[in-house]
Amino acid sequence: MPNFLQQIKGRFPTVHLAAISICGVILSITLLLLPSEEVSATKSNLQTVQTSTNTTHAGSVDQTSQRVRKSIVLDLARPTSSLPENQRDAATFTPAPETDVTTALLQPTENWISYTVQKNDNLTSLFKRAGLNARDVYNISQATKHDNELSRLYPGESLAFLIEEASLKKLKYEISPLKTLLIELIDNKFAVNTIERTPVTKEHYIEGVIEGSLFVDAERAGLSNNMIMQFASIYGWDIDFSQDIRKGDSFRIIYNEQFLDGKKISDGHIVAAQFINNGENLTAIRYTDSEGSSSYYTPDGHSMRKAFLRMPINFARVSSRFNLSRKHPVLNKIRAHKGVDYAASTGTPIKASGDGKVIWKGNKGGYGRTIIIQHGSNITTLYAHMSKYNKKLKKGSRVKQGQAIGYVGKSGLATGPHLHYEFRVNGAHKNPMTVKFPHASPVPKKELVAFGEVASQMKNQFKTYAATLYARAN
Numbered sequence: 001m002p003n004f005l006q007q008i009k010g011r012f013p014t015v016h017l018a019a020i021s022i023c024g025v026i027l028s029i030t031l032l033l034l035p036s037e038e039v040s041a042t043k044s045n046l047q048t049v050q051t052s053t054n055t056t057h058a059g060s061v062d063q064t065s066q067r068v069r070k071s072i073v074l075d076l077a078r079p080t081s082s083l084p085e086n087q088r089d090a091a092t093f094t095p096a097p098e099t100d101v102t103t104a105l106l107q108p109t110e111n112w113i114s115y116t117v118q119k120n121d122n123l124t125s126l127f128k129r130a131g132l133n134a135r136d137v138y139n140i141s142q143a144t145k146h147d148n149e150l151s152r153l154y155p156g157e158s159l160a161f162l163i164e165e166a167s168l169k170k171l172k173y174e175i176s177p178l179k180t181l182l183i184e185l186i187d188n189k190f191a192v193n194t195i196e197r198t199p200v201t202k203e204h205y206i207e208g209v210i211e212g213s214l215f216v217d218a219e220r221a222g223l224s225n226n227m228i229m230q231f232a233s234i235y236g237w238d239i240d241f242s243q244d245i246r247k248g249d250s251f252r253i254i255y256n257e258q259f260l261d262g263k264k265i266s267d268g269h270i271v272a273a274q275f276i277n278n279g280e281n282l283t284a285i286r287y288t289d290s291e292g293s294s295s296y297y298t299p300d301g302h303s304m305r306k307a308f309l310r311m312p313i314n315f316a317r318v319s320s321r322f323n324l325s326r327k328h329p330v331l332n333k334i335r336a337h338k339g340v341d342y343a344a345s346t347g348t349p350i351k352a353s354g355d356g357k358v359i360w361k362g363n364k365g366g367y368g369r370t371i372i373i374q375h376g377s378n379i380t381t382l383y384a385h386m387s388k389y390n391k392k393l394k395k396g397s398r399v400k401q402g403q404a405i406g407y408v409g410k411s412g413l414a415t416g417p418h419l420h421y422e423f424r425v426n427g428a429h430k431n432p433m434t435v436k437f438p439h440a441s442p443v444p445k446k447e448l449v450a451f452g453e454v455a456s457q458m459k460n461q462f463k464t465y466a467a468t469l470y471a472r473a474n
């Protein structure tokens, strides 16, 4: 994955780097947290989504005007046949404006005045600008103290006030495009309501053929950076996109774009994808289980994820490989190196490579501060030379894949700060860089029928979309 990110970095003008590295961070987070990566509409990721969307839009207009696309964007939700031939691929979808309760609530014929949050603004300064006093600030703070929704205002956001006869009647604050806080004076008390909106989703299909790199060809096909990242993170457990892809490999992606008031607010997420790699069809289906957590599975219900991360650390380089006849740098004699060393700066977080239970936390001779995790009945992983542990962990604690368990250091016998990482199967040391990992948990047995329906529906969708594209091209 780091290679893939570097590849992307190399391709982009510096202006876009910020957005991409945020995507990169989100990607790594997603990799760690896939089961619960449900779109959480936090401010930062909405902004990122928008940034990358804009970037890509500019790109795809260029591609369209050149008319040399190897792949076509198809939108079956829209009657494309009515459009002139040269506008079909680039046409923008404009859903009918929604007239729902929310819109009615927020756009009455009242005299709202809106103030934009500036740098260093707080509730007091904004209220002052609106002609309100400290008493009003106090009342609103009291009303919102439970969830503290107004405690962090970001520059560029806005607060809207409804003031009648010099007193505050209503206040509204758009937390995100999908969530607005409405505070209303009712019977001399401020009542707080959160108004949630549901975006209109539109299914989108894109396919393409790899000529050079996934990034270049997927972008040419019309995928945004964010979507390419999603795609790469689904397949990243099995495929190294800088090494394993072949000219002629192809991809098909179905995703749900989200619109609000006719404006695209997000790419949404991939609902199904196919990647034909070296002749092998790798299909991934998104499925949300009865507990509400979403993940990607093969059509027969196996997880696309692996039970272990290949590297339990980011921002590190391999400084010493698994080697059973290595000369030890400190002891200066032949001593097997039964793990991998990752050099990284002191304090870099070390992640549990899989779900499991802490069975050792403490000093362990030359290993220094060490944690050992038991995964299932026959696998253990060991993390040595830590500077500190995650304070919350103790012997017996359950850990999740990707959770920080400690921090890089050089405790024990170490020449510099690094993580020494071991992987044992039935007590025998295996090379963590090459050992075959089992898949993460499959679709729960009791949900296989429901999953099967989703999977076969997606299979049909791929067929329909591909046939429509084929018919259109001939």
Ligand SMILES: [Zn+2]
Pocket: 320, 337, 339, 340, 341, 419, 420, 421
């Ligand atoms: Zn080592």
